[in-house]
Amino acid sequence: MARAALMDFDEALERFDPVIGLEVHVELNTTTKMFSSAPNPANSAFHGAEPNTLITPVCLGLPGSLPVVNGTAVRYSISLGLALGCEIAPSSRFARKNYFYPDLAKNYQISQYDEPIAFDGSVEVELENGRTFTVPIERAHMEEDAGKLTHVGGSTGRIQGAEYSLVDYNRAGVPLVEIVTRPIEGAGADAPALARAYVSTIRDIVLSLGISEARMERGNLRCDANVSLRPRGEQKYGTRTETKNVNSMRSIERAVRYEIQRQAAILAGGGTITQETRHWHEDTGTTSAGRPKSDADDYRYFPEPDLLPVEPTAELIDELRAALPEPPAARRRRLKGEWGFTDLEFQDVVNGGLLVEVAETVAAGASPAAARKWWTGELTRVANARETDAASLASPAQVAELAALVDEGVLTDRLARQVLEGVAAGEGSPREIVEARGLAVVSDDGALIAAIDDALASQPDVLAKIRDGKVQAAGAVIGAVMKAMQGKADAARVRELVLERAQG
């Protein structure tokens, strides 16, 4: 693939004003699917099921099958709409979006078209640099997910060049809420960071509502980013591209930044932008051209005749509104105070998209300082190395368990880092990994004393210095003992014992 010419980001921003629009799909974690009583794989209870095991005739679009709306999915959608500051439609309807694709069992998607359940909202988003934006929400609508295709043959595992494809309909019919922003103007150079912070805020919201697992790497949260540029001073929007399915927080930022640079180079060279979908490539950090918009996009929407209008009562809306958790911005202010973090420490957490993780880790028993340390330290480091999000590597419960092991003296910080690597590799819970890898601190003094005596015996000069009162000389012995114990010892205890034995 020919690499597109890019304009320097700062230069691009000098010449052009970026306008972005974000579409976020949230998979709800209901027990069953949107229109079928099949188990929902976006609920952790059914995660990892074998292909084509979570299906009813409805999920397969078998002739004669009919959809029935999941009442809980509707409640979740209303709650989400309210949390996004939206109006809830007194009457909303489902519609069919018609297009042929092998992962779409009926060859139409049941979605909402002109009457979405929620509309006209806004979300307050805080950036790394402290700037605050109000992102306008156009609508949030309910729909169903499609199945999953696996492309076989060819070299890439991608759709191009594949010989055939396999279809698993487990995901077909998973309840989705699609949140669509209005065009976001005025972010300027902050546009990429705003895109990331917005998705991070949406993630905070759905997690605090408890309506989605919100794991980006599992596709629970998916973002399409629309980007267009217009010359500075111009009012009219430029032609936009839609970069599909950008599947981590950091990729959202990178993808928007890349599109700005790519489009700027084209426009500056006198070219025009094609309205098209583009694909994000995580490995190269680039986008490539996909399907151009065409009249094949005639989706022939019409009201879904198999389903009836959803007309939530004012009482239901009031009930759900009363049950809403704190808005993310207010919650941040409160947590910052409760945790006693400095501005810098708190920003670290927020920018890492780790607020919910830290909060849940604290709720699971860890101290705020320990929770922050593990999430923004080691886990973020590993995540960056793997080009993924820290939240995908461990659960808050696992991190809290790790912190407890350190507090109990079972692990040193160094051992704890090794255990975290195991957690990130999916080897199990911290306690299981300590057990399996034999990583616990050796707290048996007998074993330590034997090692210390060996070390002292082999370094008589050091022993003499200690006896002379030069206590800092003990460092060499402690080092030798820690090495002999393969690091599985508490250095403070070793020091105590070294001094004790040296005086012995």
Add this chain to the structure above:
Amino acid sequence: MSDLIRLSAAELGAKLASGEVSSVEATRAHLDRIAAVDGAVHAFLHVNEAALDAASDIDRRRAAGEELGPLAGVPIAIKDVLVTTGMPSTSGSRILEGWIPPYDATPVRKVREAGMVPLGKTNMDEFAMGSSTEHSAYGPTHNPWDLDRIPGGSGGGSAAAVAAFEAPIALGSDTGGSIRQPAHVTGTVGVKPTYGGVSRYGSIALASSLDQVGPVSRTVLDSALLHDVIAGHDPLDSTSISDPWPSMAEAVRRADVSGLRIGVVKELDTDGFQAGVRSRFHEALELLERNGAEIVEVSTPNFEYAVAAYYLIMPAEASSNLAKFDSVRFGLRVTPEGGGTVEQVMAATREAGFGPEVKRRVILGTYALSAGYYDAYYGSAQKVRTLVQRDFDAAFANVDVLATPTAPTTAFRLGEKLDDPLAMYLNDVATIPANLAGVPGISLPAGLAPEDGLPVGIQFLAPAREDARLYNVGGALEALLVDRWGGPLLNQAPDLSTHELKATEEGVV
């Protein structure tokens, strides 16, 4: 001809209950009849090999003293639009040839739970698109009154099976008249219940907002008994009505038209209808009037637009409902020569698997929904639907039921209208308004047209949820007419066994 096959379902049910006859005997008699005459009629696409097992199971349960319903042990034919476990379900289409569904449609499940014995699946226009059963991918069904004529459609198979005594009773489906118009041309009874009265779960959809499953029989009481079995709320169909239903069979048994106000739809009592159809219609009304009913003329000015609205809404919904036939999860797959992408395989499969009428309607429906045309076509048709409902509301403010001839003509000849879709579509002019408005309708025999000796039906329509009114007026009229004829109309039908012999000798079959 065995006497068993001439019994009504109610009569057969009584003999089964008293132990005079076993279900195995009754089932065997009908299977024998199918073997004897279906070569000529071609009402069945599939005969159930498990029928005798199901029958003997019922006999065993009855012998064990189990409490069984009034139709337990009675054989039944099932329109192939309904999915069935253990029997192929094709909806009359090549694209579903041989497909055996993993589940039963709700009406089929209810029929089985009532102890009825499925005899097999009946022929129909492909995906229920037609009024003659000539659009079946498996060849036409022949009208038992005249084998050269159409049995109506789309449910010609169910109507012909009942008229030819191959089954005492059957299930049908009615999107624009597919139960009532076949009843009209075969001298049988058919009922389209209130939309939502019977579950659509497992009925292969033609047009979701119009389809309704209903009974097909030789007597009004039989339809009522079957209606009582299949009606009721189904949580698997969102459009299913949850209100409780009164017994339709009770309505027939207590039939009484004294004081009943019957509205004659002026717009459907015109020269556009065959003379014999109109004369039998008016004789029936006079008979009802003489027995205490009041006949009132009503006007429904927007019915004039019903056929046009129907031929926008139905193909539009059908074009979407039929998109699932794509060669991926079930049914036919045709791969173009030299292979092809999945898009090409889908297009080749649908080209080979759909017949001309299906393609015509899918393209028509795609057009009606496409960008820039929606408001003019589909949107406008939905407005006409509102107007037709208003006509019904205004009419029912003054009368209890409406009456019309069921269809403009008696059975026409096979092939006669095959090349003229617009003429074919006009067959449904009197039946379509009920589907657009969701109201229930019945067609029952009114006699034979003097000019051609073929059956003529009369249709009654009632307000939504008032299906029992149809059984009241239908039951009363049937009793009066049978009395006048000296027996059921079908007693005047030709003896098929001689037809069948003749046909075989001439090599027609």
Add this chain to the structure above:
Amino acid sequence: MSEISAEQVAHLANLARIALTDEEIQHLTTELGQIMQAVEKVSEVATPDVPPTSHPIPLRNVMRDDVVGDTVLTTEQALAGAPEHDDTRFVVSAILGEEQ
């Protein structure tokens, strides 16, 4: 408005994924023109003041409880009717277009 061209019919056939032959397209172009002319009549009475009706019997808020039902299929049942499968998934030939 009832003027329909063969190109339009070919486009509709593409949207509807039916590989119509040229002959079929010609035939349908004529027929569709006639049918549309007949059904266009709806616009005579479909004035702006008339609301559309999409459901003959108006119901609303028909929902089910979020509980796994008894219609869940086994993989064998799910695959039984498929033209091609690999015992766990449905097999289709190569895909040209991209997902929407």
